[in-house]
Amino acid sequence: MQHNDPSQELAHIRGLMERSTRFLSLSGLSGVIAGVVALGGATLARFHINEALAPDTDALTYGTARGEALFTDLRMTLITDAGLVLFVALLGAFWFTWRRSRKTGQYLWDASARRLMLNMLVPLSVGGIFCLALFFYGLPGLVAPATLVFYGLALFNASKYTLDEIRWLGVSELLLGIVALFWLEAGLLFWAIGFGVLHIFYGGLMYLRHERGAEDNA
Amino acid sequence: MIEQLNKAFESRVRLGIMAVLAVNDWVDHSQLKELLGVTDGNLASHLAALEELKYVQVRKRFVGKRPNTSYKSTVTGAKAFKAHLEAIERLIPKPNS
Numbered sequence: 001m002q003h004n005d006p007s008q009e010l011a012h013i014r015g016l017m018e019r020s021t022r023f024l025s026l027s028g029l030s031g032v033i034a035g036v037v038a039l040g041g042a043t044l045a046r047f048h049i050n051e052a053l054a055p056d057t058d059a060l061t062y063g064t065a066r067g068e069a070l071f072t073d074l075r076m077t078l079i080t081d082a083g084l085v086l087f088v089a090l091l092g093a094f095w096f097t098w099r100r101s102r103k104t105g106q107y108l109w110d111a112s113a114r115r116l117m118l119n120m121l122v123p124l125s126v127g128g129i130f131c132l133a134l135f136f137y138g139l140p141g142l143v144a145p146a147t148l149v150f151y152g153l154a155l156f157n158a159s160k161y162t163l164d165e166i167r168w169l170g171v172s173e174l175l176l177g178i179v180a181l182f183w184l185e186a187g188l189l190f191w192a193i194g195f196g197v198l199h200i201f202y203g204g205l206m207y208l209r210h211e212r213g214a215e216d217n218a
Numbered sequence: 219m220i221e222q223l224n225k226a227f228e229s230r231v232r233l234g235i236m237a238v239l240a241v242n243d244w245v246d247h248s249q250l251k252e253l254l255g256v257t258d259g260n261l262a263s264h265l266a267a268l269e270e271l272k273y274v275q276v277r278k279r280f281v282g283k284r285p286n287t288s289y290k291s292t293v294t295g296a297k298a299f300k301a302h303l304e305a306i307e308r309l310i311p312k313p314n315s
Contacts (some may be wrong), residue, residue: 006309012230013237013303020238020245020253110249111242 023162024110025101031166031169031203033092039196041085042188047187048077075135085195086117100211112161120158123150148177148194163210169202224302226271231256231264236273236299239291244277246288265289283307 052074101108127150134142155170173194180190227233234254238245251261268274273295278287290298 006306016234016237017241021241
């Protein structure tokens with residue numbers, strides 16, 4: 001009869017249950033690429049806004065006729081810009097995660113990946129529809145905070161099925177989104193920090209913590 | 219109290235298999251192998267023992283052209299695993315608070 005230390009035994013079992021339910025192939029480089037693309041997109045948006053507003057660059061305020069007229073012209077440009085950013089960021093994220101799952105020999109589309117996607121996509125799609133509605137009701141200033149808040153909620157919700165850093169990324173996005181809600185004029189700046197800087201920071205952190213050592217051995 | 223510990227789970231591998239199956243639906247052979255860090259043969263013999271006890275059910279099918287075997291805990295297996303966990307927990311001395 002062999003009896004291991006019962007608390008060690010329990011820790012072992014818990015560890016297994018955790019590892020088998022979480023999607024751990026998520027690559028930090030996915031975050032870094034998404035962040036870089038977001039910063040590029042934000043710069044482009046800033047450029048378009050500046051161009052439309054010239055010469056006075058701070059006129060995109062709400063409730064004024066001039067702001068609304070400007071916004072109508074800008075709307076399609078900004079939506080196209082945002083759509084492009086989303087597409088390129090997703091493509092990059094998918095590619096790095098696919099590469100990592102090949103390296104670690106894990107399945108890209110296993111039960112844990114499906115759980116992660118479902119828990120991420122439900123809040124995210126609702127957020128996307130919500131933001132499109134804001135755009136079409138002429139409330140573009142609320143879009144940046146709303147994307148941050150919904151993205152934060154989606155990450156927070158999905159984080160129990162993947163790496164722990166995602167939880168902190170989610171919390172950071174939520175805090176940033178809440179601050180941005182009360183600072184609408186700086187919406188694009190907050191958006192760039194949330195989707196650009198935070199992605200690069202947490203992505204880099206995930207890469208350093210989970211991948212760099214592992215790649216040396218591979 | 220020792221008697222409540224299930225003999226089928228004396229092996230760490232078997233206990234590990236049940237732990238993974240307790241929180242997942244169908245898990246395939248290669249995933250189990252990777253999670254538990256054991257050889258194919260070792261895993262297969264433990265799985266056969268658990269199947270014999272009707273603790274796990276087996277599903278064999280083809281995914282594309284490759285055969286794929288996956289496992290799922292039965293209700294009996296889940297109950298046995300839960301009882302075993304509770305028995306282990308009772309073995310841990312309670313901190314005096």
